[in-house]
C-alpha cells in the first residue's frame with residue numbers, strides 16, 4: 241500500500257501527555273523535524289469519544305492539523321488485559337481518574353484479576369496497543385498500529401516510564417517496562433527490532449511516510 245510521504249519541516253505532536261510527547265520526540269529525533277506539541281501551541285484537547293484506538297487517534301490528529309494548519313501526529317494507546325475483555329483499553333487514561341493516579345489504576349486491574357481468580361484459574365496475559373494517526377490540514381490521514389504482548393505482573397516493579405509500565409513484562413524479558421530505560425523499552429538501539437507498541441507503530445510510520 242502506498243502512503244503519502246511527509247516532507248521535513250514543522251510537525252505537531254497532537255498530545256498533552258508529557259510521557260507520550262517525550263517518547264514520540266525520542267522516536268522522531270533522527271528525522272530532523274521541527275517538532276512542536278499541541279500542549280506548547282496551547283491547542284484545545286478534543287473530546288476522545290471514539291470507540292477504537294484508530295478513531296481516537298484520528299480525532300486528536302485531525303483537530304491539531306485543522307487548528308495549526310500543519311501536519312499532525314497523534315498516538316492513541318492503552319493497556320489491554322485479556323481476562324478483562326481488553327479493558328482498560330481505550331479507557332486506560334480514564335481508569336487513572338482526574339488525578340492521573342496510575343497506582344490506583346494498576347490496583348484496580350489487579351483487584352479485578354484477583355476477584356476472577358477466586359472463582360477459577362485466570363490468564364495474566366495483556367498487551368499494549370499504540371495507533372499513530374498522521375493527519376494533514378487537507379484531511380488526508382494515515383494509520384499505523386503496533387502491539388506488544390506479555391504478562392501482567394503484581395506487585396508493580398520499577399519507576400521508569402509512565403502509566404501502566406510497572407505492571408507489564410514483555411515476552412522474552414525478565415524486567416517490566418517500568419524497569420527499562422526508554423532505549424530498552426523502544427528496543428531500537430543498534431538497529432535491533434523495536435519492542436514497545438509505540439516503537440513498533442513508529443517503525444511502520446517511518447517506513448510508510450518518512451523513508452524513500
Ligand code: IMP
Pocket residue numbers: 257288315316317318319330332333368401402403404405417436438
Ligand atoms: P490516551 O492519551 O487516551 O492515548 O491514553 C493512553 C493511556 O494509556 C496513557 O495515559 C497510559 O495510561 C496508557 N499507556 C499508553 N502507552 C503507555 C506506555 O507506553 N506505558 C504505560 N502506559 C501507557
